[in-house]
Amino acid sequence: MAYSTIRYEIDDGIVRLTLNRPERMNAFTVEMCDELVDAYARASQDDGIGAIVVTGEGKAFCAGMDLSVDGNVFGLDETLSPTIEDMRDKLDDPAIHAGVRDTGGRVTLAMYDCLKPIVGAVNGVAVGIGSTMLLPMDFRLASHTARFGFVFGKLGITLEACSSWFLPRIVGLEQALEWGYRADIFDAREALEKKLVRSLHAPDTLMEDACAFARSLVKDRSPQSIALIRQMLWRNSAEPRPIEAHRIESLAVFYTSIADGKEGVRAFREKRPPRFSAKASEMPAFYPWDRPPERG
Numbered sequence: 382m383a384y385s386t387i388r389y390e391i392d393d394g395i396v397r398l399t400l401n402r403p404e405r406m407n408a409f410t411v412e413m414c415d416e417l418v419d420a421y422a423r424a425s426q427d428d429g430i431g432a433i434v435v436t437g438e439g440k441a442f443c444a445g446m447d448l449s450v451d452g453n454v455f456g457l458d459e460t461l462s463p464t465i466e467d468m469r470d471k472l473d474d475p476a477i478h479a480g481v482r483d484t485g486g487r488v489t490l491a492m493y494d495c496l497k498p499i500v501g502a503v504n505g506v507a508v509g510i511g512s513t514m515l516l517p518m519d520f521r522l523a524s525h526t527a528r529f530g531f532v533f534g535k536l537g538i539t540l541e542a543c544s545s546w547f548l549p550r551i552v553g554l555e556q557a558l559e560w561g562y563r564a565d566i567f568d569a570r571e572a573l574e575k576k577l578v579r580s581l582h583a584p585d586t587l588m589e590d591a592c593a594f595a596r597s598l599v600k601d602r603s604p605q606s607i608a609l610i611r612q613m614l615w616r617n618s619a620e621p622r623p624i625e626a627h628r629i630e631s632l633a634v635f636y637t638s639i640a641d642g643k644e645g646v647r648a649f650r651e652k653r654p655p656r657f658s659a660k661a662s663e664m665p666a667f668y669p670w671d672r673p674p675e676r677g
Contacts, residue, residue: 382415382416382419384401384412384416384419384420385412385416386400386401386402386412386416387399387400387401387402387413387417387420387642388414388438389420389423389529391426391429391430394429394430394431394432394599395430395431395432395433395434395592395595395596395598396420396430396432396433396434396497397434397436397502397592397653398417398424398425398433398434398435398436398589399435399436399437399438400413400435400436400437400442400443401438402438402447403410403437403438403439403441405443405444405447405449406439406440406441406443406444406451406505406506406588407420407437407438407439407441407443407444407511408443408444408445408446408447408448408482408511409443409445409446409447409485409509409511410446410447410450410456411456411484412557414485414487414488416483417488417489417491418488418491421488421491421492421494421495421499422491422495424492424495424497425494425495425496425497425608425661425662426496426516426661426662426677427603428498428660428661428662429616431497431498431595431596431599431600431604431607432497432498432499432500432550432595432596432598432599433495433498433499433500433595434500434501434502434591434592434595434624435499435500435501435502435505436501436503436504436587436588436591437503437507437517437579439440439505440504440505440506441505441506441507441511442503442504442505442506442507442511442527442533443506443507443508443509443510443511443514444506444508444511445508445509445510445511445532446509446510453530455483455484456479457480457481458476458479458480458481458485460480461476461477461480461481462656463481464479464521467481468481473578476579479657480494482540483542485514485541485542485543486541486542486543486568488510488514488542489513489514489516489517489542489543489544489547490543492514492517492518493517493543493615494669494677495611496593496604496607496608496611496612496661496664497607497611497661498519498520498598498599498607498611499517499518499519499520499610500518500519500520500521500540500594500595500598501515501520501521501522501523501591502522502523502587502589502590502591503515503521503522503523503524503527503529503569503578503587504524504526504527504584504587504588505524505526505527506527506528506566507527507528507529508528508529508530508531508532508566509530509531509532509533510541511529512529512530512543512544513531513540513541513542513543513547513548514542514550515577516542516543516544516547516548516576517543517547517615519611520579520594521576521577521578521579522578522579522580522581522582522590522591522594523525523572523580523581523582523587524569524581524582524584524587525569525581525582525583525584526569526584526613527568527569527572527578528566528567528569529568529569529572529577530543530560530564530566530567531548531561531564531656532564532566533558533561533564534561534562534563535564536565539560540676542658545557546619548560548561550619551577552575552576552577556575564662565591569581583593601646601654601655602657603637603641603657603658603659604631604657604659604661604663605637605640605641605656605657605659605660605661605663605664606615606637606641606657606659607661608661608664608666609637609664609665611634612668612669613626613629613630613633616628616629616671617629617672624628629667629670632665632667632670633665633667636665636667637659637665640658640659641655641657641658641659644656644657644658645657
């Protein structure tokens with residue numbers, strides 16, 4: 382897919398994924414949704430990629446949905462009358478896919494399924510989908526000038542992009558409720574204090590810091606191990622009982638121990654850097670263990 386609303390650049394094993402509509406403060410569109418879904422799937426299957434760093438072009442990260450487009454600004458088909466049964470049984474039906482499914486949710490599900498660590502470099506305003514698309518990232522680093530807001534209540538709509546699942550897991554239910562109810566814009570210091578972001582950075586060093594941090598996560602690590610760790614923590618932490626995690630971890634340890642695990646042990650004994658060969662693009666047969674990966 383050729384991209385027109387984002388940039389996908391590879392820099393020494395890191396994808397710099399940039400929202401690229403600076404004239405509209407990188408406002409989100411249906412086209413951007415499709416391109417982001419493709420980009421995350423693409424990075425997952427590229428064994429030359431270790432991690433992804435996401436930022437915005439210009440002064441904004443993402444100013445939310447582009448409300449200037451004609452018709453239903455969310456790209457929804459108002460002639461339909463979808464039901465909860467439709468969303469359970471017909472999610473991939475073309476009419477439901479194009480006319481009902483939340484575009485932000487399609488992006489965050491693609492991020493959830495991604496096999497590479499995702500680091501956000503929030504360079505400016507990030508409101509609406511600009512805030513909710515941050516939630517499936519593993520880490521969020523922000524400029525001191527960044528601003529955030531779950532502003533949906535001001536527009537008379539509600540949480541989207543799976544944020545009712547992600548946000549309480551990051552900041553707790555009470556804080557998620559407060560931000561959802563108030564629908565106010567808040568600054569980077571509050572985001573740090575409430576643990577929405579990991580750290581604050583000078584605007585001119587943010588991207589360099591984020592890329593260095595991303596590289597530190599994956600240097601001399603098995604790409605397959607990293608992919609499994611990411612998927613296990615995101616998925617297993619939502620399971621109701623630890624026995625479910627035990628089942629998956631048993632399989633994960635078994636298959637990694639007879640692949641890169643052997644090389645890791647040899648390298649440890651020989652006091653040298655490991656030379657891992659297992660690929661994230663060739664996951665063990667038990668993955669995915671809960672459902673097929675979301676592909677938009």
